Amino acid sequence: MEKIKPTLSKGTRDFLPEEVAKRNFLFEAITKVFSKYGFQQIETPAIERLETLTGKYGDEGDKLLFKILNSGDFLKNVPSEILAEVKSSAALKHIAEKGLRYDLTVPLARYVVQHQDKLAFPFRRFHIGQVWRADRPQKGRYQEFYQCDADIIGSAGLLNEVELILIFTEAFAKLGLHEVELKISNRKILAALAEKMNCAAQFSVLAVAIDKLDKVEKEKVFETLLQEGFSQQQIDVLATYLNLNGTNESILQQLKQFFIGISIGELGIEELETVINTALSVAPNAPIKIDLSLARGLDYYTGFIIEAKNNSGSLRSSIGSGGRYDNLTEIFGGKNLTGVGISFGVERIFDIMEELNLFPENLKSGTQVLFCHFDEVTQNFAFKELQKLRSGNVSAEIYPTVSKLGKQLDYANKKQIQFAVIVGSEEVETQMLTVKNLKEGTQEKVSANVLLQYFKNKYN
Amino acid sequence: MEKIKPTLSKGTRDFLPEEVAKRNFLFEAITKVFSKYGFQQIETPAIERLETLTGKYGDEGDKLLFKILNSGDFLKNVPSEILAEVKSSAALKHIAEKGLRYDLTVPLARYVVQHQDKLAFPFRRFHIGQVWRADRPQKGRYQEFYQCDADIIGSAGLLNEVELILIFTEAFAKLGLHEVELKISNRKILAALAEKMNCAAQFSVLAVAIDKLDKVEKEKVFETLLQEGFSQQQIDVLATYLNLNGTNESILQQLKQFFIGISIGELGIEELETVINTALSVAPNAPIKIDLSLARGLDYYTGFIIEAKNNSGSLRSSIGSGGRYDNLTEIFGGKNLTGVGISFGVERIFDIMEELNLFPENLKSGTQVLFCHFDEVTQNFAFKELQKLRSGNVSAEIYPTVSKLGKQLDYANKKQIQFAVIVGSEEVETQMLTVKNLKEGTQEKVSANVLLQYFKNKYN
Numbered sequence: 046m047e048k049i050k051p052t053l054s055k056g057t058r059d060f061l062p063e064e065v066a067k068r069n070f071l072f073e074a075i076t077k078v079f080s081k082y083g084f085q086q087i088e089t090p091a092i093e094r095l096e097t098l099t100g101k102y103g104d105e106g107d108k109l110l111f112k113i114l115n116s117g118d119f120l121k122n123v124p125s126e127i128l129a130e131v132k133s134s135a136a137l138k139h140i141a142e143k144g145l146r147y148d149l150t151v152p153l154a155r156y157v158v159q160h161q162d163k164l165a166f167p168f169r170r171f172h173i174g175q176v177w178r179a180d181r182p183q184k185g186r187y188q189e190f191y192q193c194d195a196d197i198i199g200s201a202g203l204l205n206e207v208e209l210i211l212i213f214t215e216a217f218a219k220l221g222l223h224e225v226e227l228k229i230s231n232r233k234i235l236a237a238l239a240e241k242m243n244c245a246a247q248f249s250v251l252a253v254a255i256d257k258l259d260k261v262e263k264e265k266v267f268e269t270l271l272q273e274g275f276s277q278q279q280i281d282v283l284a285t286y287l288n289l290n291g292t293n294e295s296i297l298q299q300l301k302q303f304f305i306g307i308s309i310g311e312l313g314i315e316e317l318e319t320v321i322n323t324a325l326s327v328a329p330n331a332p333i334k335i336d337l338s339l340a341r342g343l344d345y346y347t348g349f350i351i352e353a354k355n356n357s358g359s360l361r362s363s364i365g366s367g368g369r370y371d372n373l374t375e376i377f378g379g380k381n382l383t384g385v386g387i388s389f390g391v392e393r394i395f396d397i398m399e400e401l402n403l404f405p406e407n408l409k410s411g412t413q414v415l416f417c418h419f420d421e422v423t424q425n426f427a428f429k430e431l432q433k434l435r436s437g438n439v440s441a442e443i444y445p446t447v448s449k450l451g452k453q454l455d456y457a458n459k460k461q462i463q464f465a466v467i468v469g470s471e472e473v474e475t476q477m478l479t480v481k482n483l484k485e486g487t488q489e490k491v492s493a494n495v496l497l498q499y500f501k502n503k504y505n
Numbered sequence: 506m507e508k509i510k511p512t513l514s515k516g517t518r519d520f521l522p523e524e525v526a527k528r529n530f531l532f533e534a535i536t537k538v539f540s541k542y543g544f545q546q547i548e549t550p551a552i553e554r555l556e557t558l559t560g561k562y563g564d565e566g567d568k569l570l571f572k573i574l575n576s577g578d579f580l581k582n583v584p585s586e587i588l589a590e591v592k593s594s595a596a597l598k599h600i601a602e603k604g605l606r607y608d609l610t611v612p613l614a615r616y617v618v619q620h621q622d623k624l625a626f627p628f629r630r631f632h633i634g635q636v637w638r639a640d641r642p643q644k645g646r647y648q649e650f651y652q653c654d655a656d657i658i659g660s661a662g663l664l665n666e667v668e669l670i671l672i673f674t675e676a677f678a679k680l681g682l683h684e685v686e687l688k689i690s691n692r693k694i695l696a697a698l699a700e701k702m703n704c705a706a707q708f709s710v711l712a713v714a715i716d717k718l719d720k721v722e723k724e725k726v727f728e729t730l731l732q733e734g735f736s737q738q739q740i741d742v743l744a745t746y747l748n749l750n751g752t753n754e755s756i757l758q759q760l761k762q763f764f765i766g767i768s769i770g771e772l773g774i775e776e777l778e779t780v781i782n783t784a785l786s787v788a789p790n791a792p793i794k795i796d797l798s799l800a801r802g803l804d805y806y807t808g809f810i811i812e813a814k815n816n817s818g819s820l821r822s823s824i825g826s827g828g829r830y831d832n833l834t835e836i837f838g839g840k841n842l843t844g845v846g847i848s849f850g851v852e853r854i855f856d857i858m859e860e861l862n863l864f865p866e867n868l869k870s871g872t873q874v875l876f877c878h879f880d881e882v883t884q885n886f887a888f889k890e891l892q893k894l895r896s897g898n899v900s901a902e903i904y905p906t907v908s909k910l911g912k913q914l915d916y917a918n919k920k921q922i923q924f925a926v927i928v929g930s931e932e933v934e935t936q937m938l939t940v941k942n943l944k945e946g947t948q949e950k951v952s953a954n955v956l957l958q959y960f961k962n963k964y965n
Binding site: 060093111117128129136141160163411415432445 | 509
């Protein structure tokens with residue numbers, strides 16, 4: 046076989062043991078919160094039918110879908126005129142039926158409709174899994190990355206929104222992210238704004254424009270809207286709306302004035318008020334703040350919307366988001382299945398925790414003890430002692446060949462194993478083993494009889 | 506949007522919460538054993554370059570690789586004569602650069618070479634992940650499924666083989682699979698057999714034929730070999746070899762006689778003997794048995810080979826396998842990186858555990874307590890009580906809308922939640938809550954003050 050340079054496909058990553066340990070720590074912390082709140086884990090396949098995926102993420106999204114080539118003679122079914130004219134877009138449906146999932150939400154919609162007879166509604170599920178997007182890779186953006194979502198399907202009650210706020214609050218605190226702001230709003234209020242601006246037909250354009258306000262200056266956004274045909278009068282209404290500020294309570298009062306008589310607005314304000322009051326009634330410190338410039342560009346949100354923003358370290362960005370969507374399952378024939386959900390930006394959270402040193406120290410190596418030896422006799426002796434430790438659930442290894450002690454200790458250091466038990470002929474004879482604490486540079490003699498207890502005490 | 510029937514891509518699966526809980530139980534049990542033995546978890550991407558994957562699994566394997574269509578105008582770079590002649594195989598390299606991993610072993614080889622400066626050798630890693638194969642789907646065989654591998658790279662010591670035997674032994678016992686046989690042999694003994702049969706050049710053919718002996722009758726296998734040009738004399742040698750039997754000790758003695766003077770055979774027998782004796786010295790009950798019909802068809806094995814067979818229930822089949830391979834990393838430029846590894850057949854193990862009822866009962870729902878209520882006042886009261894339970898790490902939920910009690914209890918039953926706390930106006934007034942044990946059909950009154958302690962006692 047020809048030699049191949051070991052290379053990753055662009056936009057993908059390998060994970061070293063230390064990185065996997067940290068990621069597991071992060072996922073387990075979030076999973077524990079989900080479980081405590083009654084969410085159950087599900088899984089859907091990486092591969093979905095393209096029919097399921099296409100058309101759900103806009104034209105741009107369709108382009109970013111990874112498509113899987115049909116097996117076998119894949120060109121066979123492509124009409125010859127398409128091949129003759131080299132029309133890739135027309136050829137696509139003839140050569141690819143499957144793709145890789147783009148998010149966890151569309152598969153959830155399919156899943157809920159497909160398995161509705163077997164699920165308990167309101168269905169509270171979480172899903173941690175990879176998704177794939179053929180985006181141009183750049184720092185912090187990959188073609189294969191994790192998403193971590195919790196959703197409640199089939200219940201319109203606003204307590205669901207509150208539950209998700211509590212989950213964000215508790216999970217971020219648990220991870221050590223104490224400077225998080227939970228920005229919330231309601232798309233019904235935006236719909237009312239569009240009504241007040243007389244531009245209900247352009248609701249999406251308006252929502253996308255408002256969504257840009259956290260990155261682009263207000264004036265620029267207004268300019269763009271003017272270019273897109275909005276009038277100065279409309280912009281003035283928008284500007285007044287965006288100027289409403291103060292405490293949550295004060296903003297709610299101003300909103301009520303502003304949208305008086307616009308029923309969808311009154312409903313949205315009432316929902317927002319209920320969510321805030323209920324959340325604060327059980328979690329007075331929940332960092333929720335109404336943000337009227339929050340819009341969540343995605344078309345499918347219909348009510349409550351939320352975005353979690355990290356305010357510590359240098360990576361001050363969105364680390365989670367979500368909202369209520371009423372019509373997501375409709376495309377698959379699901380009826381009356383309103384949903385509300387949140388997504389943790391786990392890749393970003395990982396980077397922030399790394400920067401802020403929030404991962405525990407002891408994740409680095411699973412192994413607590415390495416047995417070192419000098420020849421076959423001491424190796425055999427050490428191997429038996431090793432098994433005793435393992436039978437007591439101490440994570441331990443033996444260096445697997447007769448090698449120089451330096452090499453064995455080197456291995457322990459590289460792997461950040463804290464203890465080395467050194468078994469020489471003297472140790473075999475006296476049954477007193479030398480235990481080196483490699484972290485502290487100390488050593489002592491420990492009787493073979495009590496070795497297990499010795500390490501159990503160290504680790505409990 | 507057009508309505509779409511919710512359907513899975515063929516050969517893929519959704520997992521219901523109960524199934525995910527069971528699978529997590531299985532993975533965690535194995536992970537704990539791996540960790541105790543000093544193995545560290547790594548991860549490689551699902552998407553690899555086709556260059557990395559192609560040619561490693563034989564022609565048949567290449568056909569089963571899922572290939573990912575290049576993004577954008579994928580036909581653009583296909584030479585026009587290839588399109589004109591509709592030659593899929595020739596077009597392939599022009600329209601697909603990436604594929605989905607077919608196993609975890611080839612990615613491991615790439616990984617080890619690519620990251621060797623950052624790894625501690627001997628490198629003990631495990632990896633649990635999905636792999637994809639465009640196989641024809643059938644009962645128990647999927648196009649997307651989990652593999653679960655542990656390997657040690659960079660150490661020729663036979664203690665490594667013993668460690669893997671101990672892991673198999675401990676993990677299967679832990680899972681409740683008590684009727685497992687670990688069949689072992691050594692490919693050097695097979696090489697010696699080929700030498701004795703004067704067919705060293707046809708070693709692969711011989712190995713593949715022997716490998717079939719657990720499914721096909723001996724006579725049929727002999728017949729096939731005769732048809733492939735083996736002589737009767739050669740078959741006689743093979744037959745004598747396959748007739749060697751008895752205890753491990755007795756087989757080793759017979760092998761020594763049989764291969765006397767054939768040095769590679771003597772070495773293989775010595776290795777096998779050392780592995781057996783060392784394993785039994787620390788784990789006298791390890792169910793290891795020499796099986797001379799074990800060959801492990803895969804070309805890359807060079808020494809020790811192992812296969813775990815389940816002997817309980819109706820699914821009596823291989824549930825794990827492995828062996829030593831000396832040259833796996835060479836294709837990526839890795840030198841002196843001999844490896845030895847095992848793979849748990851986790852999909853099969855799952856099915857067997859399901860059949861034998863080996864999964865714990867209480868996996869079914871994470872939620873321990875559901876709060877039920879009757880109106881806004883009782884709901885608010887219940888919501889606060891709920892948060893108290895959660896703050897004490899009791900997994901609990903509240904029904905999120907005001908609904909009939911029957912509907913709320915129905916939800917609890919469907920989700921197999923054991924306790925319902927019922928909060929009516931009387932309960933709010935007296936602060937004595939009604940706790941229903943839905944499993945046992947009993948109920949009692951518990952003071953709100955001690956509710957957390959009540960459930961903590963139930964679950965600790």
